[in-house]
Amino acid sequence: MAKAPSLSVINLQIAAAYRNKKEYDNAIAAYNDLLKTDPNNDKAIVGIGMTNLEKGDLKAAEDTLTKAAEGPKPTREVFYNLGEVKFAKGETDEAAELVSEGRRTLDPAWGKPIFKLALVAAEQGRQGRARSR
Numbered sequence: 001m002a003k004a005p006s007l008s009v010i011n012l013q014i015a016a017a018y019r020n021k022k023e024y025d026n027a028i029a030a031y032n033d034l035l036k037t038d039p040n041n042d043k044a045i046v047g048i049g050m051t052n053l054e055k056g057d058l059k060a061a062e063d064t065l066t067k068a069a070e071g072p073k074p075t076r077e078v079f080y081n082l083g084e085v086k087f088a089k090g091e092t093d094e095a096a097e098l099v100s101e102g103r104r105t106l107d108p109a110w111g112k113p114i115f116k117l118a119l120v121a122a123e124q125g126r127q128g129r130a131r132s133r
Helices: 005-020 023-037 042-055 057-069 076-088 092-106 113-121 127-132
Strands: none
Touching: 005 023, 005 042, 023 042, 042 057, 042 076, 057 076, 057 127, 076 113, 092 113
16 A cells, blocks of 8 residues: 555455454554545545444544534535434434435435434434334
8 A cells, every 4th residue: 555555445445344343443543544645535534433433432423523524525424424423422403403414415315314314203202204204
């Protein structure tokens, strides 16, 4: 990878392997290695956030994804996964808003958030709203 920086995206697969093994610090290190050559790689940034969530560090997950959401070009995945973190924290209203924001502004046809919004509605006890999603 030192000789061919364009191959640094292989760190996404390396990080995924570490996450599967629950070696979270190694996964974060692999994502950070990718960010050294591609500082705006949204997959690595989201990966760090979600790895922190899996690790149980909700603050680090939220901080990472919030910073990405406030950046110049946040992706739909950033908003969706920040919503996942808020959902894990029990902040269902904020989770629904973030998931909706990513879908509404970045990709109105994206189906994954519809399912998440139904889960949020069900969690909030709004069964009719959950079914209508």
